[in-house]
Amino acid sequence: MPNLLADAKATRSRLAKEIHDQIQAMVDEYRRFYGPVQEFVNSPEQRDMNLPLDFQVRVEESGFAQQLSSRLNQRVRGSFSGVDESARLLRTLLQESSFATAEEAVAFAERIDDMLHFDRRDGQDGREMRLQDQVRSVSSARDLLDFVFGFDYLAPRYSLTYDGQEIGQLSPGERGLLLLVFYLLVDKDDIPIVIDQPEENLDNQTIYRILVKCLKKAKARRQVIIVTHNPNLAVVCDAEQIIHAACDKQKGRFDYASGAIENPDTRAMVVDILEGTKPAFRNRQSKYRLL
Known part of the structure; x- marks a missing residue:
């Protein structure tokens, strides 16, 4: 036994x-x-x-x-x-x-x-x-x-952790950032990708330090189309084409104008819409000099 x-x-x-x-x-x-x-x-x-x-x-x-x-x-x-x-x-x-x-x-x-x-x-x-x-x-x-x-x-x-925290414990901005990073860098597909306001819930430092780098690398492989209100993404990412959309509510129509950042008209729209007009841009510029 x-x-x-x-x-x-x-x-x-x-x-x-x-x-x-x-x-x-x-x-x-x-x-x-x-x-x-x-x-x-x-x-x-x-x-x-x-x-x-x-x-x-x-x-x-x-x-x-x-x-x-x-x-x-x-x-x-x-x-x-x-x-x-x-x-x-x-x-x-x-x-x-x-x-x-x-x-x-x-x-x-x-x-x-x-x-x-x-x-x-x-x-x-x-x-x-x-x-x-x-x-x-x-x-x-x-x-x-x-x-x-x-x-x-x-x-x-x-498990994928960010700074020691599981994804489910992250803030909406941190989760969105990780998702964007994976879509832009981990996904090896070459079809166009459309992203609506990727800057939402992110501070400008994170946008410049991480998101801009991801976008610049991804656009070398695939077409990236972004809807944004942030100049860091439209300008610093070296957008090949910027499309300005204007809504005429009285006539019930949308008008579009497109061009490269080198185009004076396009550059003026970038300053007015994304930088908050030229006086606001120059005001920040003068204050940054004092700092």
Whole structure:
């Protein structure tokens, strides 16, 4: 019987490793699929803009403590006795564990298995326990061990962080900026792209330091059409053509005039519309000189 039990445990560990290998295969596929994002994060363009980006794909645990506790009767003697004590113990075990490799994941499962069969609390001297006595009536010992070694609580996860924060935690301006950066630099398509007011929710320093660089690089590969009220994007990005749209509400019509920045009429429209008229432009110019 001891030999049969050892063989069965070895088979269980082998099957658990195969399950983890399948999860790792999904991680590898995520990594391949998001390869362009990783390349951009490590690219000279990103370092030049000094964007605090980080991209990771990993095997991550989720919900193990809650699901294990729901299967255990924590009012009986054992390693996981006591609701609060068990919660603290599981937090510690998870913090100390890694699931990056099959060996590490199986080692975690085997440690949980050991604690289910022996009382590892301080002062209990590893007293052997009956697993079935610790299982709630709604579950079974087999179901509990299938859960521990089946790794349903592990899954591939990818995350893109900006300055240490997940995308969902960013401000609308920061999320919009990242989206624009990826559309302009990560997306390798060469079809035209239309962007409506990309400067929205962004300060001028960010526009000049990041967005202008992205646009200038992207327009070397594809046509970029921008609707903007910001002179940094129309002028500093070296727009090949500027189109001025004027609305005559009385006549109910739109008039358009286009030209390069070198054209005096176009330049006058840029100053009036984007710079707030020539007096405003000169007023800022004179004040900047004083600074």
